[in-house]
Amino acid sequence: MPYQYTFRQGTPPARRTGHAGGMTSTTTATTRAGRTLALASLGFFLITLDILIVNVALTRIGRDLGGSTSGLQWVIDAYTLMFASLLLFAGNLSDRIGAKKALGWGIAGFLVASIGCAVAPSLGVLIAARVVQGSAAAIMLPASMALIREAYQDAKERAHALGIWAVGGAVAGAVGPVLGGALTTLDWRLVFAINLPVCVVMLVLLRSVQKSAARPTPFDWGGQIAALATLGGLVFGLIEGGSLGFGSPLVIGAFIVGAAGLVVFLVIQGRIRHPMMPLPLFRPRGMRIALLVGFAFMVGNFGTVFVNSLYLQQHLGMTPLLAGLVFLPSAAFAVTGNIISGTLANRYGARVPVVFGLLTMVTGLVILVLTAPLGSPWPILVGSIFTGAGGSVAMPPVTSVVLASVPAERSGTASAVFNTFRQVGGAVAIAVFGVLIADRTHFVAGMQTSFIVAGTVILAAAIAAVFIRPATENTRPTS
Structure with missing residues (x-):
């Protein structure tokens, strides 16, 4: 049966009892759910922090370890590439071994990996450590969302919980650039060392989370390899095309590998019994729209922060701390947007x-284009206030649409x-x-084109x- 797009309404079992034992059960369940939400929010905070906090440090990293614009792009994209490539595998892992255990592995x-980043002696070692860090982040994220789905069965409660969970990312957006600027002023290595106490707190909280159910299924190794080839070829071709030229045989070869990987991936997903990305997930209209919105949000959010961070430091001569402060009002509005988004939805x-x-x-973005x-x-x-606030209002409802589109046992994969x-x-x-702004003599024009x-x-x-x-349509029961 194809997945239906519906919010699953219902009352948690503990609330159906009217005696004292029921009240105790309700209190215990509420406390456990709160701890689960705190843990999941910290996880999203950490994952988001390690993209935004590094943006402000890129100029100092390049100065100390060397490297061109493409090398600095890899400091960011080594993380995001592995993050994106392994998320599907990680979703299956979360379903297979249980969200709690998967989250523990990721933490x-x-x-x-954060220790490796902090002590990296060269740009190559730093990029390699970022690969491991992105892989671990990929395991953490679907597991944290699955834990929320398990802890909050009621659709409205889950919507509020996801709004709070999203605040973790918004807070990372608030403190990331500023904290990154302050720490980079002392030593850019501190932007990675700051992760260590957060990881320790998460491991402590994890002990109080209820064990998650496991659903053993085979891993889709062929699909995972094809996914890595697809995204790796695409991103490598785009980044290196800016420095080597898009006519370079290496760049052309990378794009060919990416295209071939995509074809192989889709064929595998449509034919094997246990695919890592079940194609029926795309049948609900809400799911397809949510995927487009999620893609677009990241293009507008992380892409513009990357460009603006380099512009503020390399072209306006601002210190990392001052550059970080420019993003602070945006992040503050983003926190507010995340808090109210559940109520609006x-x-x-x-x-x-x-x-x-x-x-x-x-x-x-229009403001940024006109004023560049x-x-x-x-x-x-x-301009960043508008992009930050707008994205924070849009994202939690979209996440609710995703989780409501599939059965609970598929929440990790979805x-x-x-x-x-x-x-x-x-x-x-x-x-x-990065390609558009690579020519520093035409940086502003490339900046406008990017926006x-x-x-x-x-x-x-x-x-x-x-x-x-x-x-009103979303809440109808399905047969």
């Missing part, structure tokens, strides 16, 4: 906050598919925008989001 791997359905949020992001030639940080601050599309959007944006590309992608997603079903 431990992230801890070790429950009152108006997912469509209204998603469309409104995406159009607000487009407004911010002015050579001032203030328009960047204003979360992985959604976040794969998100991370591919971020990786592709950084690769493409126009991002705005166009987000506008297309906003138009698609108009067709998200109203809340």
Whole structure:
């Protein structure tokens, strides 16, 4: 039976009892759910932090370890590439061994990789450690979302929980650039060392989380290899094409590998019994729209932060700390947006906050395009407020659509598919925008083109989001 797009309403079993034991059970369940939510939110915080905090440190990293613009792009994309490539595998892993165990593995791997980043003696070693860090992050994310799905069975409670979970990413956006700037002023290695205490706290919280159910299924090794070839070939071709030229045999070969990998991946997913990305997941209209919105959001969010961070430091001569402060108002509005998004979704359905949020992001990008030639940080601050606030309103309702599109036992896989599309959007944006701004004599023109590309992608997603079903349709039971 194809997956239906519906919110599953229901009352948790503990609340159906009227005696004292029922009240105790309810309190225990609520406490456990709160700890689970805190753990999942910390995980999302850590994952997001290690993209945004590094952006501000790129200039100092390049100065100390050497490397061209493409080398600095790899410091970001080595993380996001592995993140995107392994999310599908990680979603299956979460379903197979249980979300709690998978999250524990991810935290431990992230801890070790962060130590490797902090002590890296060269750019190559740093990039290699970022590969491991991105792999660990891939395991953490779908497991954290699956834990929320297990802890909150009621659709409205889950919507609020996902809003709080998203605050973890918004807080990382708030403190990431500023914290990165402050730590980079002392030593850029501290932007990775700061992960260590967060990982320790998460491991402590993990002990109080209830054991997750496991659903043993075979791993799709062929699909995983094809996915790595697809994304690796695409991102390598885009990044290195900016420095080697798109006519380079190496770059052309990378694109051929990526295209061949995609064809092989789709064939495998359609034919094997236990695919890592079951094609029926794409049947619900809400799921397809959510994937487009997630991709577009990352193009507009992480892509523009990457470009603006380099512009503020390399062209306006700002210190890492001051550059980070430029993004602080945006992050503050993003936190507010995440907090209210659940309430908006429950009152108006997912469509209204998603469309409104995406159009607000487009407004911010228009401001950035028009004001780029002015050579001032203030328009960047204003434009970033619109992009940050808009994205924060749109994302939690979209995540609810994803989780409501599949049965609970497929939540890990569905979360992985959604976040794969998100991370591919971020990786592709950084690769493409890096090419557009590689020529420093035409940096502003490349900067404007980057924002126009991002705005166009987000506008297309906003138009698609108009067709998200109203809340009254979403809540109908399915047969």
